[in-house]
Amino acid sequence: MEPNRILIIDRVHSVLALEFQHYGFQCLYDPEYFDKGDLSDFEEFYGIVVRSKKIGKEILLNPNNLKFIGRVGSGLENIDVDYAESLGIKCFNSPEGSRDSVGEHCMSILLSLLNKVCKSDQELKKNIWDRNNNWGTELKGKTIGIIGYGNMGSAFAEKLSGFGVNVIAYDKYKKGFSDAFVTESSMERIYAETDILSFHVPLTEETEYLLNTDYLSSFTKDIYVINSSRGKVVRTADLVQAMKEGKVKGAALDVLEYEKSAFEKLDFNTLPEDLKYLLDANNAIITPHVAGWTDESYFKLSKVLFDKVRKEFNL
Numbered sequence: 001m002e003p004n005r006i007l008i009i010d011r012v013h014s015v016l017a018l019e020f021q022h023y024g025f026q027c028l029y030d031p032e033y034f035d036k037g038d039l040s041d042f043e044e045f046y047g048i049v050v051r052s053k054k055i056g057k058e059i060l061l062n063p064n065n066l067k068f069i070g071r072v073g074s075g076l077e078n079i080d081v082d083y084a085e086s087l088g089i090k091c092f093n094s095p096e097g098s099r100d101s102v103g104e105h106c107m108s109i110l111l112s113l114l115n116k117v118c119k120s121d122q123e124l125k126k127n128i129w130d131r132n133n134n135w136g137t138e139l140k141g142k143t144i145g146i147i148g149y150g151n152m153g154s155a156f157a158e159k160l161s162g163f164g165v166n167v168i169a170y171d172k173y174k175k176g177f178s179d180a181f182v183t184e185s186s187m188e189r190i191y192a193e194t195d196i197l198s199f200h201v202p203l204t205e206e207t208e209y210l211l212n213t214d215y216l217s218s219f220t221k222d223i224y225v226i227n228s229s230r231g232k233v234v235r236t237a238d239l240v241q242a243m244k245e246g247k248v249k250g251a252a253l254d255v256l257e258y259e260k261s262a263f264e265k266l267d268f269n270t271l272p273e274d275l276k277y278l279l280d281a282n283n284a285i286i287t288p289h290v291a292g293w294t295d296e297s298y299f300k301l302s303k304v305l306f307d308k309v310r311k312e313f314n315l
Contacts, residue, residue, distance in 0.1 A: 003046045003065040009033055010051030012072045016302035023315045034059055042066075047309065055079045060087060067313065070305045074098060074152065074292060075202050075230070092308045095151040097301035098292035103155030105291035106198060106228050109252035112285055113224065114139060119282045140164035145185070145194030147210075149177055152228065153200035157181040168193065172206075196224045203230035213238040216247055224250045228291040231255040240274045243281065250283035254291040 006020050008029045017027040025046065031053075043064035048055060051072045057080050060066075066089050069079055074095035081091045112118055115136035123130055144160060146153045146169035157167045158181050168185035171177070178184040190197075197219070201207045211225065211234040225248050227234050236257050242248040258275055259266055266288070271279075278284045292301075309315070 003044045003067075005044045006047050006049060007033060007045045008049045009053050010049070010072070012049060012051060013299050013302040015299055016049065016072070016306055019303070019306040019310075023310070049305070050078065052078060055084070057083045060084055060089070068092060068309055070094075070309060072097075072301045072305055077203050077230075090312060092305055092312075094301045094304035094308065097299075097304040098294075098297040099151040099155035101294040101297040102152045102200075102228055102291045103159040104294075105254060105287070106156045106226055106252075107159045109254065109285050109287060110196065110198075110224070110226055111139065113250050113252045113283070116282070118285055142166070142195040143168060143193045144196045144198060145169070145190040146182065147171075147190070147197070147199050148201035148229065149174055149182065149184075150200065153198075154181070156198060156200065166193075191218045192220050194219060194223055195221060196226065198226040199229045199233050201229050201233060203232055208232050209235040209238075211235060211239060213241065216242045219247075222247055222249050224248070224252070226252045228254040231257040231259050231289075236272070236274045236278070240277050243277075243283065250285075251278065251281075252285045253278070254287045255289050256286070259289060 004025055006017070006025050006027045008017065008027055009031050011031075017029070020027055042062065045066055047068040047070060048066065049070045049072060055069055055078065060080065060083060068090040069084055069092070071079060071091075071093040074093055076091055076093050079091055084091055116134045120130070120134040123134075140163060143166040146157060146167065149157075149169040149171040153169060153171070154177075157169065160167050161181050167182045168189060169177070169182045170185050170187050170190050176184070199211070201210070207230075209232060211227075216238065225234070225239065233255075234253070234257060239248060239251060243251065256266065256275065258272060278286060
């Protein structure tokens with residue numbers, strides 16, 4: 001007899017449970033399920049749905065009838081995909097659901113950075129009226145270099161159209177993607193022409209601390225840096241040093257290398273000095289890993305995940 005239950009261990013949009021229930025499944029929402037010790041009913045689950053919690057090998061030692069693990073979000077680094085797939089368990093995520101929110105968020109933090117919106121807002125709230133030191137920098141005419149051209153990189157390129165910018169992108173694992181929004185590029189061209197650098201890559205052994213001192217030294221111009229991918233793509237200490245030296249003119253970061261692995265916390269009691277610098281810097285904007293989350297994406301992330309599962313298993 002096929003299992004007919006879906007275990008949901010993170011908060012997700014109700015549409016996910018409603019869709020599964022429509023196809024005859026029962027949904028159990030239990031964030032503490034794997035902490036209880038009693039997993040006697042684990043064989044009854046057809047699938048597991050997570051958002052930020054980890055699904056490692058220790059959880060999958062006795063997968064029984066499990067057919068899939070779904071992540072509501074982009075990236076699969078919190079799931080041991082290789083081990084799961086070796087057991088015949090399909091793994092899904094739903095980056096398509098948040099591509100628009102990430103693209104718009106990147107636009108908002110970039111424009112805020114260039115136009116000193118946060119700096120002038122905070123000054124005015126302290127009764128400081130300073131027009132001369134709050135002039136902005138126009139986006140028009142700049143070259144934006146995008147690293148990684150999947151759902152998020154392409155969404156950002158689409159949002160940039162209409163601003164009169166030159167968008168070039170490099171993706172080691174994707175070719176032939178030039179279109180009306182972007183020109184496929186070599187890293188040599190990225191290094192030579194970029195004014196604003198934006199990361200849209202997963203966290204892997206190749207991309208961990210991709211932005212470091214050596215990497216930054218390859219750029220011909222002084223640049224602005226945007227990171228909305230994963231915190232550890234950027235080595236914060238090297239970014240801060242480059243900002244102090246003027247090589248990086250400003251940074252807009254939605255993610256930080258100091259985040260907990262579940263992306264849910266930052267310990268403000270033990271802030272590293274480099275992060276303290278960024279929090280105090282007028283040329284840095286930091287948001288709490290929310291680029292992918294809007295009222296609309298909250299729905300779409302769950303709906304996209306369900307649709308992938310339905311298609312895969314012909315529900």
